[in-house]
Amino acid sequence: MAELVFFTGTMDCGKSTLALQMDHNHAARGRGGLLLTRFDRAGEAVISSRLGLRRPAVEVHDGTDLWAEVARRRTQGTRVDYLVCDEAQFYAPAQVEQLARVVDEMDVDVFAYGITTDFRTRLFPGSQRLLELADRVQVLQVEALCWCGARATHNARTLDGAMVLEGDQVVVGDVAEDGSPAAAPGEVGYEVLCRRHHRRGETAAAAHAAALSPDVLPFGDADPAGRPDAPA
Ligand SMILES: Nc1ncnc2c1ncn2[C@@H]1O[C@H](COP(=O)(O)OP(=O)(O)O)[C@@H](O)[C@H]1O
Numbered sequence: 001m002a003e004l005v006f007f008t009g010t011m012d013c014g015k016s017t018l019a020l021q022m023d024h025n026h027a028a029r030g031r032g033g034l035l036l037t038r039f040d041r042a043g044e045a046v047i048s049s050r051l052g053l054r055r056p057a058v059e060v061h062d063g064t065d066l067w068a069e070v071a072r073r074r075t076q077g078t079r080v081d082y083l084v085c086d087e088a089q090f091y092a093p094a095q096v097e098q099l100a101r102v103v104d105e106m107d108v109d110v111f112a113y114g115i116t117t118d119f120r121t122r123l124f125p126g127s128q129r130l131l132e133l134a135d136r137v138q139v140l141q142v143e144a145l146c147w148c149g150a151r152a153t154h155n156a157r158t159l160d161g162a163m164v165l166e167g168d169q170v171v172v173g174d175v176a177e178d179g180s181p182a183a184a185p186g187e188v189g190y191e192v193l194c195r196r197h198h199r200r201g202e203t204a205a206a207a208h209a210a211a212l213s214p215d216v217l218p219f220g221d222a223d224p225a226g227r228p229d230a231p232a
């Protein structure tokens, strides 16, 4: 029996990589797949992973009817046994309902990949519908990490290294790599954080700046109790 499965996790936890691996494995066994995406960082009509894999995909637009997309291909004789739906948080709730109908009435597996919550920790409408309708929700095993080393559970939006809480829900962007800035000065970037640091708005840059602040620098003549200005 076909299934609607929602694979989820923070940004940068390997969702697109898994999406392309899933397609590879099913295609290798002779199954026909249809790849879909919306607003991939690499551009239109492509699924791209940070590990370098990329595959052409159908771009989902506001008015795309996913039921009709599958039905049309099957009517034309194209084999469609499964769908791989990347960046599914950006799909409209109605499109998620179309996916559920494809599973139930066409017996086509749907593997959807996306983040659940936005930079304000609120559910994306598409992800909410997926959580409501999926046969299974699978949280990715590869954990993205906060700068403090704890498991990252939340996606922060940053501007010049500082966390921001104002702005549109959808702004395509990337996370920082190897300590480099997530985005050019004045451009939106993202950073994954544990809940504690998301609540406090403490990004890696903020933590770094705080560590360099003279207020917290250890002094050579500080007393053992930690009072930096204790008399010698
Ligand atoms: N140079 C690298 N070497 C090994 N793994 C990497 C490298 N760059 C990225 N990755 C892996 O790729 C993951 C991001 O994959 P991706 O599919 O793009 O994530 P998502 O779609 O969830 O944003 C990272 O969590 C990391 O595990």
Ligand SMILES: Cc1cn([C@H]2C[C@H](O)[C@@H](COP(=O)(O)O)O2)c(=O)[nH]c1=O
Residues within 6 Å of the ligand: 010, 011, 012, 015, 016, 039, 040, 041, 114, 115, 117, 118, 119, 120, 155, 156, 157, 169, 170, 171, 172, 173, 174, 190
């Ligand atoms: C948190 C958050 C993210 N986005 C965008 C940023 C990226 O383009 C995608 C997530 O891609 P990934 O493959 O999971 O890294 O979503 C957004 O538009 N709004 C947000 O609040």
